[in-house]
Amino acid sequence: MKLSTASKYIFGLSAFVLLASGSVLFNGCKSGTNSAQLTGDTITDGQKLAKKYCTSCHKLVPANYLSNDVWQYHSLPSMAKYVGISSYGNGYFKRDSASGISMKDWETLVAYYKRAAPVTLDNQKREDSLINDWAGFALKLPTAIADIKTSFTSMVAIDPVGHKAYSGDVLSGKLYSWDANLKASVMAELPSPAVNMAFEKGVDGKYVGVVTCVGQLEPMDYPNGRVVKIGLNGKPAISDIESDISRPLQTSSGDFNKDGLTDYVIAVQGNIKGYLLWMKQNADHTYTRNVVKAVSGAVQTVVGDFNNDGWPDIMALFGTGNEGLFMFLNNQKGGFTEKTLLQFPPVMGSTSFQLTDINHDGKPDLIYTAGYNYRDSRILKPYHGLYIYTNTGDWNFKESYFYPINGCTKAIAADFDGDGDLDIATSAFFADLKNDPAESFVYFEQDKAMHFKPHAVPVSKYGRWLSMDVGDFNADGKPDIILGNYSKGLTIEGNLNTNNNERIPLIVLENQIKK
Numbered sequence: 001m002k003l004s005t006a007s008k009y010i011f012g013l014s015a016f017v018l019l020a021s022g023s024v025l026f027n028g029c030k031s032g033t034n035s036a037q038l039t040g041d042t043i044t045d046g047q048k049l050a051k052k053y054c055t056s057c058h059k060l061v062p063a064n065y066l067s068n069d070v071w072q073y074h075s076l077p078s079m080a081k082y083v084g085i086s087s088y089g090n091g092y093f094k095r096d097s098a099s100g101i102s103m104k105d106w107e108t109l110v111a112y113y114k115r116a117a118p119v120t121l122d123n124q125k126r127e128d129s130l131i132n133d134w135a136g137f138a139l140k141l142p143t144a145i146a147d148i149k150t151s152f153t154s155m156v157a158i159d160p161v162g163h164k165a166y167s168g169d170v171l172s173g174k175l176y177s178w179d180a181n182l183k184a185s186v187m188a189e190l191p192s193p194a195v196n197m198a199f200e201k202g203v204d205g206k207y208v209g210v211v212t213c214v215g216q217l218e219p220m221d222y223p224n225g226r227v228v229k230i231g232l233n234g235k236p237a238i239s240d241i242e243s244d245i246s247r248p249l250q251t252s253s254g255d256f257n258k259d260g261l262t263d264y265v266i267a268v269q270g271n272i273k274g275y276l277l278w279m280k281q282n283a284d285h286t287y288t289r290n291v292v293k294a295v296s297g298a299v300q301t302v303v304g305d306f307n308n309d310g311w312p313d314i315m316a317l318f319g320t321g322n323e324g325l326f327m328f329l330n331n332q333k334g335g336f337t338e339k340t341l342l343q344f345p346p347v348m349g350s351t352s353f354q355l356t357d358i359n360h361d362g363k364p365d366l367i368y369t370a371g372y373n374y375r376d377s378r379i380l381k382p383y384h385g386l387y388i389y390t391n392t393g394d395w396n397f398k399e400s401y402f403y404p405i406n407g408c409t410k411a412i413a414a415d416f417d418g419d420g421d422l423d424i425a426t427s428a429f430f431a432d433l434k435n436d437p438a439e440s441f442v443y444f445e446q447d448k449a450m451h452f453k454p455h456a457v458p459v460s461k462y463g464r465w466l467s468m469d470v471g472d473f474n475a476d477g478k479p480d481i482i483l484g485n486y487s488k489g490l491t492i493e494g495n496l497n498t499n500n501n502e503r504i505p506l507i508v509l510e511n512q513i514k515k
Contacts, residue, residue, distance in 0.1 A: 046112020058322040061345040063116035071113040074376040124404035135455035136513030146184040151505040153484035157197040158471030168194030196250040219271040221246045246270040254303040254312035267298035319350035352410040363391040371408035373430035406432040412470045414479040418515040427465040478511040
């Protein structure tokens, strides 16, 4: 089986693009107003009603996944509008008697979550403590930062051929190029902040960057996002792949109709409305939009031949509403057949995934991160972190490893130490910055089969890492790590690391691990 290189993923923020949902949503699903047969026992009735109403559109959120106050004052009021209920102050009233849930059932459901939810969530428990060291990496800081005054880095990427680094900035919307000495120059003025950049060989043999520009930063359905191609050699000409889309986050490539032309699949996060789009390239190098799935929430895709039929398929992670991992098999007729692989409760905050054979059994396994934390439930969650799901066959996944990291954003696996197995680098934008800022970047060294030593590389004082990429930046044959600093705002109240450096847009961790 052949997989495309996992495209870089940057997730949306409420004032940027970090949009894997922390909300618990019905997504407009209506289950009728016929009240269930209730027993009068709040717990028994509440569990029954939650199963009836809260699983029609997504996986059930257990009551103990959120604290009592979050359920009462944030998540339940947010859910109410999707079932015909309006909230006002501490009370609710029926907005539409012909749809949604009955008031009796809703009041019983609210009473259940109030009683069943804990006052506070448990703290994260780590079987292996963080090791505070550099783990064989050396810090490289920028030597010149161009016109960047305060760092709001929205994207970082390493060119695997040119060994240059690129970054996007929210305030200016510019694309920056960084040379071997980490000296920045402005490469292009983009239509809006870059949140993803992939690299490919153009029709003329020269390499181009495929840049996803998010458009509107706030979570709204305003169609000013664009995906563009930009030349990397000589004058950086810009051409459109697609425009007029609401908050695209990532773009992957593949020849989906096998006509010899490169097509693209775009994860359009949106807000209420979103899409997974297949952009068919025409003979004149224009593109025709095709909708693969018309829902919001797509945060990342990977292209590969997942059923070994010779045709490229799509795997996509959705992080809003019905969170989960979905496969879209190419039907060889210009369409796709959807298959659900994994579903997650819509408080997981799904943020990234990677397919790679981590246990050396010949089947691609899943590395998955959960940690978005800026919607209705802005509290630290013990189930956020790094997950590994092993592939037991036919794309059935079994959870095999979990390491808790508050607000985990991204994980990238590579053989950093050259010993023949895969290690993992993780970043966490919504880390516990006040009490445990070291968890914002952790390097997991695989020292034996499926066992990892977690190294907290001491870089938290240099920034707050929204974006991360891995590649051979210094052309020495070893994978390096680049981290982008989004230095201010977008945090849980009171959860701040005052040591963050606002002037450093990015850092590079050069791999100096000796084999």
